[in-house]
Amino acid sequence: DGGITQSPKYLFRKEGQNVTLSCEQNLNHDAMYWYRQDPGQGLRLIYYSQIVNDFQKGDIAEGYSVSREKKESFPLTVTSAQKNPTAFYLCASSIDPTGAGELFFGEGSRLTVL
C-alpha cells in the first residue's frame, strides 16, 4: 500500500537533547512538508521541500533542521535550540510541487520533552 510512514509515533526527550523524526513516502511525490500542531491549534509549517537536495523554511523553522537526500525521505531534527518542542509533528507529501495540491499525511509523531 502506498503512503507515508512516520516514526516514532511517541517520543520522549530530555531538555538539551536533539531528536530526529523520520518520514518516508512511497507515493513517488516530489513535494514533502513538515507541520507542527499544538493543542487546539491548526498546523504550522516548519520546512518544506519540492525536490531532492533542496528545502525551504516555513513559518517556524527556528530550532529545527531537515535534509532531503532521497526523494522518499524527509527527516526532521528537533534541536536543543527549539524552546518549546513538545507538540504533534506531521509529515505530508503532495504530487503537486506548486504547493496548491492535496496533501497526504503520515500518522504523526508526538514529542514530549521531560
Added chain:
Amino acid sequence: RKEVEQDPGPFNVPEGATVAFNCTYSNSASQSFFWYRQDCRKEPKLLMSVYSSGNEDGRFTAQLNRASQYISLLIRDSKLSDSATYLCVVNYHTGRRALTFGSGTRLQVQP
C-alpha cells in the same frame, strides 16, 4: 488579521441537523481551497476541495466567495460520525509553495 480564520466552536448539534462553517482568508491572490477533517489525536484527511462554482459530495457542500474572501462548508443530516475538527486550508502565500491551515472548527454531533 489571521491569514486563515475560523470560528473554533465547538458546534454542538443534534443528529440530523444541518450545520455550516465559514472560513475567511486574507490574501485575495489565493487560488486553492480545501476542507480537511481531523479526528482527535489523528492526522488530517482531505474532506473535499473547494471549487469556484461550488461543489457537493453527498451530505457535504462547499462554496467559495472570492469577493468576500471566504469559503464555507455545509453538512446536512449530521451523523454521530461527523464529530471531528474541520480545518480550512488555503494556498495563502503565492510566493511559497505550501498550504496554510486555519485553527479548525470543532463539531460535536449529539444523539
